[in-house]
Amino acid sequence: MSSFLRSLWTAARRDKAAMLGGVIITMFIMLAVFGPLIAHLNPTPSGANAYRGPSIRDPLGTDALGQNVLAEIVLGTRPVMEIGLLAALLTVSVGVVIGLVTGYVGGVLDSVVMRITDVFLTIPGLPLIIVIASLVQSSNPLVLALILSVTAWAGLARAVRSQALSLRSSDFLEAARLQGLPLHDVVIRQLLPNVGPYVAIHFLLDVTGAIYAEVGLFLLGIAPVSGTNWGEMINVAMSQGALFTTRSMYSLLAPMAAIVILQVAFVFFARALDVVFNPRLQSQ
Amino acid sequence: MTRYIIRRLASALAVVYVVISISFFMIRLMPGNPMVALEEQLQLEGGLTMQEIQAKVSAIYALQPHAPLWQQYFTYVAHAFQGNLGQSVSDPGTSVVHIIAGALPWTIFAVSLSLLLSFALGVGIGSFMAAFQEHRSAKIVTLIVSFLGAVPNYLVAILLLYFLADLHHVFPLGGAYSASTTPGLNLPFLSSACVHAALPVAAYVITSFGGWALTMKGSATSVLGAEYVRAAQAWGLGRRRVTQSYVGRNAMLPMVTSLALSLGFMFGGSVFIETYFTYPGIGYYLIQSVTNRDYSLMMGCFLLITVAVVVSNMLVDLLYPLIDPRIQGPGKVQRVKVQSAAKDSGTLPQSGGLS
Numbered sequence: 172m173s174s175f176l177r178s179l180w181t182a183a184r185r186d187k188a189a190m191l192g193g194v195i196i197t198m199f200i201m202l203a204v205f206g207p208l209i210a211h212l213n214p215t216p217s218g219a220n221a222y223r224g225p226s227i228r229d230p231l232g233t234d235a236l237g238q239n240v241l242a243e244i245v246l247g248t249r250p251v252m253e254i255g256l257l258a259a260l261l262t263v264s265v266g267v268v269i270g271l272v273t274g275y276v277g278g279v280l281d282s283v284v285m286r287i288t289d290v291f292l293t294i295p296g297l298p299l300i301i302v303i304a305s306l307v308q309s310s311n312p313l314v315l316a317l318i319l320s321v322t323a324w325a326g327l328a329r330a331v332r333s334q335a336l337s338l339r340s341s342d343f344l345e346a347a348r349l350q351g352l353p354l355h356d357v358v359i360r361q362l363l364p365n366v367g368p369y370v371a372i373h374f375l376l377d378v379t380g381a382i383y384a385e386v387g388l389f390l391l392g393i394a395p396v397s398g399t400n401w402g403e404m405i406n407v408a409m410s411q412g413a414l415f416t417t418r419s420m421y422s423l424l425a426p427m428a429a430i431v432i433l434q435v436a437f438v439f440f441a442r443a444l445d446v447v448f449n450p451r452l453q454s455q
Numbered sequence: 456m457t458r459y460i461i462r463r464l465a466s467a468l469a470v471v472y473v474v475i476s477i478s479f480f481m482i483r484l485m486p487g488n489p490m491v492a493l494e495e496q497l498q499l500e501g502g503l504t505m506q507e508i509q510a511k512v513s514a515i516y517a518l519q520p521h522a523p524l525w526q527q528y529f530t531y532v533a534h535a536f537q538g539n540l541g542q543s544v545s546d547p548g549t550s551v552v553h554i555i556a557g558a559l560p561w562t563i564f565a566v567s568l569s570l571l572l573s574f575a576l577g578v579g580i581g582s583f584m585a586a587f588q589e590h591r592s593a594k595i596v597t598l599i600v601s602f603l604g605a606v607p608n609y610l611v612a613i614l615l616l617y618f619l620a621d622l623h624h625v626f627p628l629g630g631a632y633s634a635s636t637t638p639g640l641n642l643p644f645l646s647s648a649c650v651h652a653a654l655p656v657a658a659y660v661i662t663s664f665g666g667w668a669l670t671m672k673g674s675a676t677s678v679l680g681a682e683y684v685r686a687a688q689a690w691g692l693g694r695r696r697v698t699q700s701y702v703g704r705n706a707m708l709p710m711v712t713s714l715a716l717s718l719g720f721m722f723g724g725s726v727f728i729e730t731y732f733t734y735p736g737i738g739y740y741l742i743q744s745v746t747n748r749d750y751s752l753m754m755g756c757f758l759l760i761t762v763a764v765v766v767s768n769m770l771v772d773l774l775y776p777l778i779d780p781r782i783q784g785p786g787k788v789q790r791v792k793v794q795s796a797a798k799d800s801g802t803l804p805q806s807g808g809l810s
Binding site for chain 2: 188286289290293294295296297298299301302303305306379383386387390391392393405409414415417423427430431434435437438439442
């Protein structure tokens, strides 16, 4: 683990963008954890304070309802990160387990499960997510995460399976088989470490995918919201007519900027991991 | 080849069948059965006999609400395959298929135009990045392109709408064409359609060409290192010949496979882009039906988006052997696809000493 961190550090030092990405992700995680302790919404926002420009009291101004935009951004971090990370975790777990088991076991199980996987790979994810979310109408983070990962696991399952297939005939697995290790032992201790790097990068990109879809759901007002989050902030801004006045600039652009910064940070950080796990890229 | 085509068709039909089934069970098994709710609502409104109400509900949902579950299911599936998806709940009497048939051309127009533009732009920029990897400008372009690729398309849509349509009226606010023109093959209509499509297309292109450029760069870089390219150079073939016939053609292969995958993503993205630009395509109607709780239209739109993606996937798979002569036999496409997809992601641990 420490050698992994060391090579990650080396890669990040060589790639400034990746370093910045890592710093930004850490910052947002801190905000998600400690945000509710430092930021507080104005309990009685009034329209008289609407669309104030930036000031010391409201560094990012106020929105159409007179609410402090910066406080909303800080408080909105937790739900966005929570659901995004949870959905990516679900996606990766399902994808890896299905991919490793089908690839390693093979046979009928493999062909049946892969047929199902192919169906999920073809169904366009976002429309399905929208339809399910509109029918389920839940604001429970776990339920939302489940909905968001409904089709995303399929691509990973296929990629992991093809790796498990190629590992199947390797000597170390032959040795494990001859020792009579049980299936879960082979999968967890022999196969998993070999696909780990690929899965780690996939996880980061899955987080961006989940945040994209999640914010989109709140943006269109399809999923019911409890509390503040970035998508809902834009939704409120748009429904208050923010698009028709320049005074709404801060309340509209601030949540958008937050989303973009977080997404870009994840993508750039994934690049550093790519370099660490794939030494061939370093020489380029 | 015939066997391959038949197998490909069968698997496409299977996906469509699964999606129809999902549609049925989602409507039927959701909390607060919408068909019973509609019946009760029609009873409250009064003026209709029980039989008329039942006929109406069964026309809207394309099944018999009080038949046993399995019978409802078979009626629904049979109707769906015959192209009967019921009627719109919020617009009674209009068939879902009629609404979709009006919307689909606009989505196909905008999505295919965007795909064409971002593909061409991506191939061009990607080749540039691969050819001048060490150059400073290529590094800056790479940074910009990966930044744009990470920006959600709905945010770009909102920005374009805000700055170019609402604040400064450079482009129209929404719709597919100006009301003063008559649809048909005439210049005012066509130019109006293009002006109205400009912002939606721009939103797609800005957020998707980066992905194409990065894929092209990765693919071209790996081809540049291949033995056959060095061999071609050693023979003394001209630079142009090597780049076009050896590097270009081979680098394009993984790009064509990702075409199919990205189509699904673009049809999905149409949900946001069409909603914000009130562009009357299939994604716009999907969101409209979701907000109006118009379940039959919602499922119709979802089904049709899936069919569009399935058909385009199938087309790419069937065309693939034409551009890559190495693939001829049945079943080989899948395998090569997985391998090339794994290869161009560039994140696979090396397998054995084969490379």
